[in-house]
Amino acid sequence: MSGPSALELRPPVGALLPWRREPGAPWVPGEWVRRNLFGSLFDTLLTLAVLGVLALIVPPLVRWGVTNATISGTTRAACGPDGACWTFIRMRLPTLLFGHYPAEERWRLAAAFAVVGGCAIPVLREHTRHRGLWLLALLTAAPAVAGVLLVGGVLGLPFVDTSAWGGLMLDVVISFVTVAGSLPLGVLLALGRRSELLVVRSLSVGFIELWRGVPLLTVLFMSAVMVPLFLPGGVSLDRLVRAMVALVLFNGAYMAEVVRGGLQGIQAGQEEAAYSLGLHWRQVQVHVVLPQALRLVMPGIINTVVDLFKDTTLVTIIGLSDLLGAVSLALKDPAWPGFATEGYVFSAVVFFVCCFAMSAYGRSFERRARDAR
Numbered sequence: 001m002s003g004p005s006a007l008e009l010r011p012p013v014g015a016l017l018p019w020r021r022e023p024g025a026p027w028v029p030g031e032w033v034r035r036n037l038f039g040s041l042f043d044t045l046l047t048l049a050v051l052g053v054l055a056l057i058v059p060p061l062v063r064w065g066v067t068n069a070t071i072s073g074t075t076r077a078a079c080g081p082d083g084a085c086w087t088f089i090r091m092r093l094p095t096l097l098f099g100h101y102p103a104e105e106r107w108r109l110a111a112a113f114a115v116v117g118g119c120a121i122p123v124l125r126e127h128t129r130h131r132g133l134w135l136l137a138l139l140t141a142a143p144a145v146a147g148v149l150l151v152g153g154v155l156g157l158p159f160v161d162t163s164a165w166g167g168l169m170l171d172v173v174i175s176f177v178t179v180a181g182s183l184p185l186g187v188l189l190a191l192g193r194r195s196e197l198l199v200v201r202s203l204s205v206g207f208i209e210l211w212r213g214v215p216l217l218t219v220l221f222m223s224a225v226m227v228p229l230f231l232p233g234g235v236s237l238d239r240l241v242r243a244m245v246a247l248v249l250f251n252g253a254y255m256a257e258v259v260r261g262g263l264q265g266i267q268a269g270q271e272e273a274a275y276s277l278g279l280h281w282r283q284v285q286v287h288v289v290l291p292q293a294l295r296l297v298m299p300g301i302i303n304t305v306v307d308l309f310k311d312t313t314l315v316t317i318i319g320l321s322d323l324l325g326a327v328s329l330a331l332k333d334p335a336w337p338g339f340a341t342e343g344y345v346f347s348a349v350v351f352f353v354c355c356f357a358m359s360a361y362g363r364s365f366e367r368r369a370r371d372a373r
Contacts, residue, residue: 099166
């Protein structure tokens with residue numbers, strides 16, 4: 001009679017990974033704490049050190065931000081001396097979110113968000129029919145409709161100059177337009193860099209290396225200062241449009257390198273098999289190579305989008321008032337002096353929530369893609 005095989009002697013995966021449980025196994029909180037926080041002497045010391053640091057930091061923060069904080073009232077006199085004055089944030093919240101966009105026209109912001117969100121939800125969901133058409137609408141029709149709603153000047157909508165845009169709304173608009181433009185551009189550049197045509201490959205490489213070798217601050221300064229000098233006489237281009245075009249070109253170069261990494265991860269045999277079935281180059285790239293490559297580099301794309309969202313704060317140097325710019329302007333109000341801490345803490349929390357939401361979706365997409373394999 002033969003003994004147990006090597007596979008039978010191997011411990012289950014749940015025994016090797018304490019954060020994994022077998023299906024149907026009961027959840028034992030004490031066991032999870034022991035394995036993950038006190039599994040060894042080093043883990044125990046590290047856990048105690050972290051708990052000690054949290055014990056020093058968290059209580060004062062809670063007292064300042066919650067217990068002794070003030071959110072009622074309408075003036076600085078309502079704020080206490082020992083806590084945060086969230087009254088300042090509450091009174092300046094419309095400016096922090098929408099800039100100086102006219103209050104009576106803010107329904108257009110909600111309508112534009114509904115249009116973009118209505119096209120984005122089918123794209124983000126799994127098993128959506130005609131997903132490619134929804135993606136095309138998200139990248140073309142939705143920005144056009146949202147732009148008409150935000151700018152106005154047609155269909156009876158009052159014109160709102162982009163100088164009145166600001167706050168978090170401006171960060172979101174710049175991020176969406178930049179991602180919608182840089183991702184297709186990055187895909188084209190990545191394909192061009194792998195092209196067998198010398199001219200196409202050289203132009204793609206030159207474009208990518210040029211924009212990746214220039215600091216973003218320089219790019220924004222050039223869009224604001226240098227570009228108007230090269231425009232024909234009497235021709236002007238909105239400052240916000242110039243900034244968004246510069247960001248699209250800059251981030252398109254980084255997207256290209258991310259996508260190229262995914263293209264290199266696809267085995268050459270898949271393309272050869274597709275060509276053997278009679279597919280053309282465009283069909284092979286669209287239906288075989290790119291879907292797999294984009295799935296492989298989704299973490300890199302999400303990381304680039306998160307960095308882009310945070311980089312939108314740099315537009316303050318060219319006179320655009322995003323969320324941080326709105327905070328800086330609010331701090332100059334003589335009626336609310338000395339509330340920089342509250343303003344920047346609010347900005348940090350807003351950016352953290354937005355970036356964490358994007359990262360969480362990226363992780364969920366990764367899990368679905370891993371489970372689908």
